[in-house]
Amino acid sequence: MENLREKPVIGLLGGIASGKSFVASQFKELGCAVITADTLAHEELLEEDTKAEILKYFGKEVFDEDGTVNRSKLAQRVFNDSDKLKILNSLIHPKVIEKTEALIDEYRKDNAVCAIVLDIPLLLEINWQSRCDALVFVDASEALRIKRALARGLASAEELRKREKKQISLDKKQDISHYVVDNNSNASAVANQVAQILSEILGKIH
Numbered sequence: 001m002e003n004l005r006e007k008p009v010i011g012l013l014g015g016i017a018s019g020k021s022f023v024a025s026q027f028k029e030l031g032c033a034v035i036t037a038d039t040l041a042h043e044e045l046l047e048e049d050t051k052a053e054i055l056k057y058f059g060k061e062v063f064d065e066d067g068t069v070n071r072s073k074l075a076q077r078v079f080n081d082s083d084k085l086k087i088l089n090s091l092i093h094p095k096v097i098e099k100t101e102a103l104i105d106e107y108r109k110d111n112a113v114c115a116i117v118l119d120i121p122l123l124l125e126i127n128w129q130s131r132c133d134a135l136v137f138v139d140a141s142e143a144l145r146i147k148r149a150l151a152r153g154l155a156s157a158e159e160l161r162k163r164e165k166k167q168i169s170l171d172k173k174q175d176i177s178h179y180v181v182d183n184n185s186n187a188s189a190v191a192n193q194v195a196q197i198l199s200e201i202l203g204k205i206h
Contacts, residue, residue, distance in 0.1 A: 006205055007107070007108050007113065007114075007115065008115050008116070008133035008134060008201055008202070008204075008205065009104065009115070009117075009118060009131060009132045009133050010027065010115055010116065010117045010132060010134045010135075010136060010198075010201065011117075011118045011120070011123050011128065011132035011134070011136070012024060012117065012118065012119050012120075012123070012135075012136055013123060013124065013135055013136065013137045013138070013173040013174075013176075014137055014139065014140070014183075015164055016121075016145060016160050016163055017140075017145040017146075017148040017149040017152070017160070018139065018140040018183060019148070019190070020119055021036070022183070022187070022190065023138050023181050023183065023190065023194060024117050026190060026191050026194040026195075027194055029191075030114070030194070030198050031112070031113065031114040031115075032114060032115045032116065032117045032198070033103075033107040033110065033113040033116050033117065034116075035100055035103050035116065035120075036119045037100065037118075037119065037120040037121060037122075038121070040095075040096045040099050040100065041092050041096050042071070043099075044092055044095050044096060044099075045068075045069040045092075046068070050091060050095070051063075051067070051069060053091050054069055054088075054091070057084070057087050057088075057091075058074060058077055058088075061073065061077075062074045062077055074088070079159075097126070100118070104116055114198075114202060115202065118131075118132065122167065124168045124172075124173065124176075125168060129176065133201070134179065134201050135177040135178050136177060136178070136179045136180070136181060136197060137173055137174045137177035137179070138180075138181050138183050139174065139180050139182055139183060139184070140183045140184055141184055145160065146160055179197045179200075181194060181197070
């Protein structure tokens with residue numbers, strides 16, 4: 001990794017429930033701005049035009065009584081149906097990317113921000129690694145990731161493995177990353193690793 005431009009963009013990579021959000025929060029503590037795709041997608045599901053499209057393609061069964069989209073029901077609807085998943089992605093992803101672009105531009109102008117961190121689950125799949133100055137892989141054992149996923153009600157062990165098979169392999173994600181955070185231990189150890197990584201990245205700014 002050569003000298004970086006001012007206000008570097010850092011992309012986070014890792015498996016499901018590896019702890020990318022926690023690592024992102026540690027970067028934020030150190031003065032980074034964090035852009036979380038899941039948050040932007042959730043906000044998009046609150047937009048009336050998006051809800052109308054969801055109703056059109058997925059029916060009222062994925063809505064709660066108050067008219068909001070039930071993300072869990074929607075996820076179940078598309079989980080084993082690649083065609084429905086493509087439809088959902090076509091509705092949500094372009095708008096999330098557009099918002100991400102706008103936020104990057106906004107944070108680049110903010111003197112209080114030292115770097116921009118992207119917490120985007122499918123960062124490689126949408127070829128956004130080319131937009132990043134540095135890639136950080138968050139490493140956690142499968143057993144620990146399954147335990148975290150179950151605790152958060154995200155997925156069973158079988159579902160987690162199925163979802164990851166549809167994504168670029170963890171080995172490839174780690175291979176192309178510039179840094180690795182070992183998230184198999186305690187929070188303070190992770191915080192120390194993040195601080196060291198950010199120091200190195202900022203030290204490469206020309």
